[in-house]
Amino acid sequence: MFGFHYRIERSAMGLVGFIIVVASIGGLIEIAPLFTIDETVETAADMRVYTPLEVAGRNIYIREGCYACHSQMIRTLRDEVDRYGPYSLAVESSYDHPQLWGSKRTGPDLARLGNKYSDAWHVTHLNNPRDLVPESKMPAYRWLLRDALRTDDLSDHLAALRAVGVPYSDEQIANAVQDAYGQANPDSPEAAGTAERYGEATNLRVFDGLPTKLTDMDALVAYLQVLGSLTDAAVRTETAGIE
Amino acid sequence: MALKERDEFSGQLTTGHEWNGIKELNTPIPRLLWVFLISTTVFALVWTLLMPSWPGINGYFRGLLGVDQQQAVRASLAEAEAERAAWSTRLVSEDFETLAADASIVSLVRQAGPPLFADNCAACHGLKATGNAGYPNIAQAPMMWGDEPDTIAETIRVGINAGHPESRLGQMLAFGRDQMLGGEEISQLADYLMELHGGPVLEAEARAGAETLFADNCAGCHGSDGKGMADTGTPNLTDPFWTYGGDRLTVRQSIYNGRQGTMPAWEGRLSPAQIRLLALYVLDLRGALP
Numbered sequence: 167m168f169g170f171h172y173r174i175e176r177s178a179m180g181l182v183g184f185i186i187v188v189a190s191i192g193g194l195i196e197i198a199p200l201f202t203i204d205e206t207v208e209t210a211a212d213m214r215v216y217t218p219l220e221v222a223g224r225n226i227y228i229r230e231g232c233y234a235c236h237s238q239m240i241r242t243l244r245d246e247v248d249r250y251g252p253y254s255l256a257v258e259s260s261y262d263h264p265q266l267w268g269s270k271r272t273g274p275d276l277a278r279l280g281n282k283y284s285d286a287w288h289v290t291h292l293n294n295p296r297d298l299v300p301e302s303k304m305p306a307y308r309w310l311l312r313d314a315l316r317t318d319d320l321s322d323h324l325a326a327l328r329a330v331g332v333p334y335s336d337e338q339i340a341n342a343v344q345d346a347y348g349q350a351n352p353d354s355p356e357a358a359g360t361a362e363r364y365g366e367a368t369n370l371r372v373f374d375g376l377p378t379k380l381t382d383m384d385a386l387v388a389y390l391q392v393l394g395s396l397t398d399a400a401v402r403t404e405t406a407g408i409e
Numbered sequence: 410m411a412l413k414e415r416d417e418f419s420g421q422l423t424t425g426h427e428w429n430g431i432k433e434l435n436t437p438i439p440r441l442l443w444v445f446l447i448s449t450t451v452f453a454l455v456w457t458l459l460m461p462s463w464p465g466i467n468g469y470f471r472g473l474l475g476v477d478q479q480q481a482v483r484a485s486l487a488e489a490e491a492e493r494a495a496w497s498t499r500l501v502s503e504d505f506e507t508l509a510a511d512a513s514i515v516s517l518v519r520q521a522g523p524p525l526f527a528d529n530c531a532a533c534h535g536l537k538a539t540g541n542a543g544y545p546n547i548a549q550a551p552m553m554w555g556d557e558p559d560t561i562a563e564t565i566r567v568g569i570n571a572g573h574p575e576s577r578l579g580q581m582l583a584f585g586r587d588q589m590l591g592g593e594e595i596s597q598l599a600d601y602l603m604e605l606h607g608g609p610v611l612e613a614e615a616r617a618g619a620e621t622l623f624a625d626n627c628a629g630c631h632g633s634d635g636k637g638m639a640d641t642g643t644p645n646l647t648d649p650f651w652t653y654g655g656d657r658l659t660v661r662q663s664i665y666n667g668r669q670g671t672m673p674a675w676e677g678r679l680s681p682a683q684i685r686l687l688a689l690y691v692l693d694l695r696g697a698l699p
Contacts, residue, residue, distance in 0.1 A: 198464045205468040242482035244489055249528055251678065253482060281572060282678065284671035286543060287533055298541050299532060404483070 207256040210399035215261055215332055216392070217364045218320045218342040219349040223389025225323070226382050227266070230307060237268035238277045238393065251278040252400040261332045261396070273304060278394035285373045288387045310383040311374060317343045338363050350384040351377065497682035500689075505558035508689060515689075515698050522690030525683060529675070538694045542654050543670060548694040550650035553579075555639035556695065562688035566681075568674030569642065576674055579642035584626060585665030598622050599660040605635055605647045606655060 174180050199206075216224060227233070238259075240250045247253055254277050259265045283291075287298065292310055295302035320342035328334045338345070345363060348356030352370040361368055369391055374383035394400070414423050416434055424433045457463065461477075463470040471477075490497075496517055500508065508514045527536060533544040540546035545553065554564050554577060567575045584590040590598070601619030604611050611619070624633065630643045637645035644652060653659050653668065675684060692698050 199469065202464045202469050242478040244482060244485040247482060247486055248489070253479070278678075281673060282529075283532055283673060284571075286671060290543070291532070298544075299535075301536070403479070404486075 207260065208399055208403070210255075210257045210397040213257065213260065213397040213399070214365055214367070215334060215338075216396075217349055217360065217368055217388070218317075218324060218338075218346040219385050220389045220392055221323050221327070222315060222317065222320060222346060223385035223387070224262075224266075226310070226386045227389060230386075232276075233266045233268045235270065235272035235304070236274065236276045237271050238265075238275065239267040240275055240277050246275070247404075250275050251394070252404040255400050255403060257399055258394070258397060261327070263327060263330050263332070276390070276393055280391050280393040280395040285371060285387050285391065286375060288390055289374050289383055292383065292386065310386060311376070311381055313382045315346070315380045315382050315385050317346050317380065320346055335363075346385075347380060349388060350374075350380055353377075493682075497680070500682040500685045505562075505685075505689070508685075509558070509692065509698055512699075515693070518686060518689045518693055518698070521686060522693065525679075525687060526690055529679065530687065533672075538691065540650075540652070542659075543652065545644075545652045546650055547691055551637070551645045551648055553637065553639070553644045554642045556692075556697075558688050558692055560639070561691055562685050564672065565679070565684045565687055566674065566676045569672040570669055571671060571674040573674030573676060577642055580669045581630070581643075581663070581667040583665065583667035585661075586667070590622070590626065590664065594622055595661055595664045598627070598664055599657055602646055602660055603655065603657065606651065607649050608655075 174184055239254045240246050240252070242253045254267075258277075259267065289311065291298050292307045294306040294308065295304040296306075321339050324332075324334045324339045324342050328339065341359060341363065344356045345360040348354055348358070348360035349364075349368065349370055350373055351357060352372065357370050361370060369388060371388075372384075373387040373391070374381050414425060414432075415421070416423050416432070419434060419436075421437075422435045424435045426433060458472070459474045459476075460472040461469060462472060496514065499514065526538070530538070534540055534547055535544075538546070538548035540548075540550070552561065552564075554560055554569070564577060567573045567577060569577045569579060582589065585592070585595055597615065597619045600608075600611055601616065601623060603609065604616070623635065627635070627646075630638065630641055631646055632638050632643070635646040637643045651659075652670070653663055679687070689698065
C-alpha cells in the first residue's frame with residue numbers, strides 16, 4: 167500500500183514536487199471560488215459610500231472593540247430576520263475594509279441599527295448604558311463625549327479605502343476634513359458641501375448634542391445611524407422573495 | 410522491497426534502517442483510522458455533489474439537492490407569515506374596540522407583545538415601559554399625543570420629530586437661550602411647575618407672578634390649565650410625572666434650552682400588524698385592556 171510513498175520519499179526532488187502539487191490543491195479550493203465572486207455578490211446600484219465622519223466613526227468602532235460583542239450580520243434564519251430585519255447581503259459589506267461581521271453576540275446584532283433609535287439615545291447610552299438600560303452589561307464609553315475627534319488624517323483614510331476599491335472621488339478625498347465638520351454642523355457653510363458630495367440622504371445633524379464641538383461621539387453616532395442603510399438591496403431582495 | 414525485514418519478536422516489518430544496532434518497527438496504521446479517513450473522504454466527496462460547491466466557468470455548481478439558504482429562509486418566513494395570518498389580518502382590518510374586547514386577541518397581545526416591546530421599545534422606555542430621563546413613562550403617565558389606541562398606533566408608525574415624512578412634530582422653545590425669559594423668571598416658573606407636579610406649595614404672591622408668566626409664555630401650548638394638548642403633543646404639567654426629571658436644575662434647563670425629544674418612526678421596520686399589536690400592548694400595560 168505504501169510502495170509509491172516509499173519510492174517518492176527516496177527522491178528529494180520528487181518529494182518536493184508532490185508536496186507542491188498536494189498543497190496547491192488546498193490553495194486552489196480556497197482561491198478558485200473567488201473567480202466566481204460576481205455570481206455570489208449581489209449588485210446594488212444605489213450603494214453609497216461612508217462619509218468621512220462615518221469612516222472616522224467606523225474607526226472608533228474598531229478602536230473601542232465594539233465588534234467583540236456586537237455582530238453586524240443578520241443570518242438567513244427566521245428568528246434573526248424576525249428580530250433584526252432583512253438578512254444581510256454580501257454587497258452591503260463591500261465598502262467595509264475590514265468587514266465587521268463579527269463572530270460573537272454578547273450584545274445584539276447591529277447590522278440594521280441605523281435610525282432605529284434617536285441620536286440622543288445613542289449619546290446617553292454610549293456614555294453610560296445603565297442610564298437607559300439598567301440591566302445592561304455594556305461598558306460605559308465616557309471619553310467619547312469628551313475627546314475631540316481627530317480629523318487631520320481623514321483624507322488619508324479615504325485614500326487608503328480608495329486603494330482597496332471604495333469609489334471615492336478626488337474631490338471627496340480632498341475635502342474630507344471639512345465634510346466631516348459639515349456633517350456634524352448642519353448650520354455651518356461646510357454642510358452644503360457634505361450634502362453635495364455625499365447625496366441629500368446623508369444625515370446632517372449635531373449628533374452628540376454639542377453644536378460647537380466635533381467629538382468622537384459625533385463620529386461614532388453618525389456611523390451607527392447609517393448601519394444597514396447604505397443600500398436598500400436587502401429590503402428589495404426580501405420583498406422579491408415574498409412575491 | 411529489498412529492505413524488508415521482519416522483526417522476530419513482534420512479527421512486524423522494520424523500516425530497514427539501523428542506528429547503532431537499534432531498528433525501527435514499521436507498524437501499520439490501525440485499521441480504525443483507515444476506516445475513519447476513508448469514510449470522511451467519501452462523505453466529503455458526496456457532500457460536494459449534494460451541496461453548492463465547485464466553481465465553474467459559468468458560475469458555481471449548485472449541488473444536486475438545490476439547497477439555497479436565502480430561499481430557505483424566505484420560505485420559512487412565508488410559512489411564519491401564513492401561521493400568523495389568522496390574527497395579523499384581524500389586527501389590521503378590525504377596529505381597536507373589537508380587538509380589545511376579544512379575549513383571544515388580548516391573550517395574543519400578552520404573549521407576543523413583551524418580546525416585540527423588548528426588542529424595539531424597551532431601549533428607551535424601559536422593559537416595564539416606565540420610562541427613563543428623556544423618554545416618557547408610557548405605562549402610567551398621560552400620553553403626550555393622546556392615549557386612544559389609534560393615536561398610539563399612529564405615533565408608533567410615524568414617530569415624533571423623526572425622519573418620517575408624516576412624523577409628528579413638536580418643539581418646546583428655548584425660552585432662556587433665545588432670551589424670551591430672564592433667569593429670575595425661569596426660576597419662578599420652575600418653582601411653579603414643581604408645585605403643579607405636587608412639589609412644595611408657593612406663597613400666594615409668588616404664585617400670582619408665576620401664573621402670569623405661565624399664561625403669557627406657556628399656556629399657548631400647554632393649555633391655560635397646564636394640562637397639555639394632545640394635538641400638539643404637549644405634556645400635562647399638572648400630573649406627578651416628569652419626562653426629563655423633576656429636580657429644579659432639570660426643570661430650569663428644560664425652560665432655558667427648550668426640549669425636542671425624538672421618537673423614531675417604526676413604519677417599514679415593523680409591520681402594520683406589529684404596530685397595532687404594540688399599541689394594544691401599551692394599552693394593556695396601562696391597564697386599559699380587560
